[in-house]
Amino acid sequence: MFKLKWPTLIGILAVHAGLIWAPSTFNWRAFWVFIALDWVTIGLGITLGYHRLLAHRSFKTPKWLEYVFADCGALAAQSGPIKWVATHRMHHAFADRPQDPHSPTRGFWWAHMGWLLAYDEVLDHPTQHWRYAPELAADPVHRFISKTNILQQVLLGLLLFAAGGWPFVVWGSFVRIVFGWHCTWAVNSAGHLWGYRTYETGERSTNNLCLALLTYGDGWHNNHHAYPTSAAHGLRWWELDLTHLTLRMFAGLRLAEDIHLPRGNPFKLPPPRNAVSQEVTVPA
Numbered sequence: 561m562f563k564l565k566w567p568t569l570i571g572i573l574a575v576h577a578g579l580i581w582a583p584s585t586f587n588w589r590a591f592w593v594f595i596a597l598d599w600v601t602i603g604l605g606i607t608l609g610y611h612r613l614l615a616h617r618s619f620k621t622p623k624w625l626e627y628v629f630a631d632c633g634a635l636a637a638q639s640g641p642i643k644w645v646a647t648h649r650m651h652h653a654f655a656d657r658p659q660d661p662h663s664p665t666r667g668f669w670w671a672h673m674g675w676l677l678a679y680d681e682v683l684d685h686p687t688q689h690w691r692y693a694p695e696l697a698a699d700p701v702h703r704f705i706s707k708t709n710i711l712q713q714v715l716l717g718l719l720l721f722a723a724g725g726w727p728f729v730v731w732g733s734f735v736r737i738v739f740g741w742h743c744t745w746a747v748n749s750a751g752h753l754w755g756y757r758t759y760e761t762g763e764r765s766t767n768n769l770c771l772a773l774l775t776y777g778d779g780w781h782n783n784h785h786a787y788p789t790s791a792a793h794g795l796r797w798w799e800l801d802l803t804h805l806t807l808r809m810f811a812g813l814r815l816a817e818d819i820h821l822p823r824g825n826p827f828k829l830p831p832p833r834n835a836v837s838q839e840v841t842v843p844a
């Protein structure tokens with residue numbers, strides 16, 4: 561039976577309501593704050609940190625940097641790292657089957673955002689997170705980040721107001737959060753409905769260029785479902801994956817190692833010296 565999570569619904573509506581002030585507060589400084597913080601919170605936080613590092617362990621990084629990435633992800637207002645990772649691992653375990661938290665087999669809007677509003681006996685019980693993300697649930701720093709993610713959002717808003725007034729708050733918080741939400745949610749919805757499929761993966765994941773550009777590479781979703789632990793999601797030379805390029809930069813700075821990459825190296829540049837070859841067949 562559908563049990564509506566009223567606090568979640570009210571929170572989502574309240575943040576969307578903040579977009580009312582976007583046209584009247586627009587200036588180029590505020591716009592570039594939005595762009596920069598979107599990269600920090602979605603590019604580094606969600607795509608690189610929550611997704612490729614914490615959920616799939618597709619590379620290793622110093623623990624302090626792992627915590628930095630996780631904190632950036634918390635500022636995206638998509639829940640703390642423990643619940644996000646548990647949800648994503650559950651999605652992979654049951655992709656497009658009844659237990660999948662956000663499959664479009666129940667409709668586009670369910671996959672996009674409806675699932676967030678329905679009480680889930682697994683995902684909404686913190687004790688159940690041990691089942692899908694035990695190493696994060698046991699880590700006191702990740703627990704702290706998870707418990708304080710809303711407070712951190714408020715503190716960021718205060719810093720933005722001090723730096724640039726209401727325009728910085730509207731564009732650096734409200735516009736950024738809503739934009740990031742819908743880009744990430746679209747991977748769950750559009751990323752299982754529209755695009756092309758390179759691999760037969762047993763579910764409906766697709767590769768979508770628009771999603772890849774908006775999510776720093778996570779739109780190559782069919783590739784990802786075929787090889788979840790690959791740090792690179794774009795597996796053909798023209799499948800631009802900005803997160804993989806960012807990870808190469810961290811590897812060059814010796815801040816990332818044991819990077820899982822496909823065997824056969826489909827990339828223009830040679831892989832980092834410490835890349836780990838995987839059994840991945842890359843199509844021509």
